[in-house]
Amino acid sequence: MYEGLMLTSQNDVDFMIHGLFSYNFFGQELWITTSHVYLLIVVISLIIFFIVGGLVFRKADKIPGTFQNILEIIVEFLDGIVKGSMGRNGDGFRNYIGVLFIFILFSNISGLFGLRPPTADYGVTLPLGIITFMLIHINQFRFNSLGSIWKDMTSPLPPWLPIWLPINIISEIAVPISLSLRLFANVLSGTVMMALVYGLLKWIAMGWPAALHAYFDLFSGAIQTYVFCMLTMTYINNAIGEREDVQEEAKA
């Protein structure tokens, strides 16, 4: 296998993304990197997990077995956090948030299995942030009138004085960048730390780095997953939420 494909196999500090082979795409040289391979591994294991879960739920018992119990706990937890932070706005977003949560969680945890986490590549987290950005604005335009969006964009000042508009636009653009950079930098810092421990200590790093893995991969990864999903839900809920205020004002 290509050297550097495993994070822990080096006798030197190495946490970079490596190119596996290049190909030509309309005259540009692009690379298939190790990130693609790890992403593929994560996605394939998730697909297998989901297929097995679907088979279990096809003949679900009233008295659940072990695996069915685990799946029910996961689904109830995900539905619970969506309902808790979005209320009844969240009905249409359960599937997306659930998939997002499980995907980011598995990506972050894959550092435990010796992979370089795919979320430590900015090319993976930026699309996630952009999807959130698109969801925010599509829902804003779906549920709000153009007038109220304009009023919102010029918000501290009255609508006929759009001096604050550029600053508000910048703060809107900062949302996906800060979301994706937060996830990326957190996972990257854990990856660098583990690579330093394994690369510099060599044979001394036997066994006890498991504690570091538990912190950097499990705890930090789970917290960042939760934060990413929570912020996505909060932003989308803010984008939708004004609709109800407008309706209530119209009724009153």
Place this chain on the structure above:
Amino acid sequence: MEFNESFILGCSAIGAGLAVIAGIGPGVGQGIAAGYGASAVGRNPGAKGDIMSTMLLGQAVAETTGLYGLLIAMLLLFVKPLI
């Protein structure tokens, strides 16, 4: 005046060291958040779950500025944009 490569590398290393000073702010902020979280749990132990999740969310958001500093340090050390 002509600067050679090792001079730029050394200055990049100094810049990386200065950039991670950004970690002070989030450290203070997270500590304050954790302290208020602890006092809130002491006042109302029943709401421990909600307090914990709110505190962790706030801390993770506050951590972002420190991570920006870390990112700048990483860029200076490994991507070497100035050479």
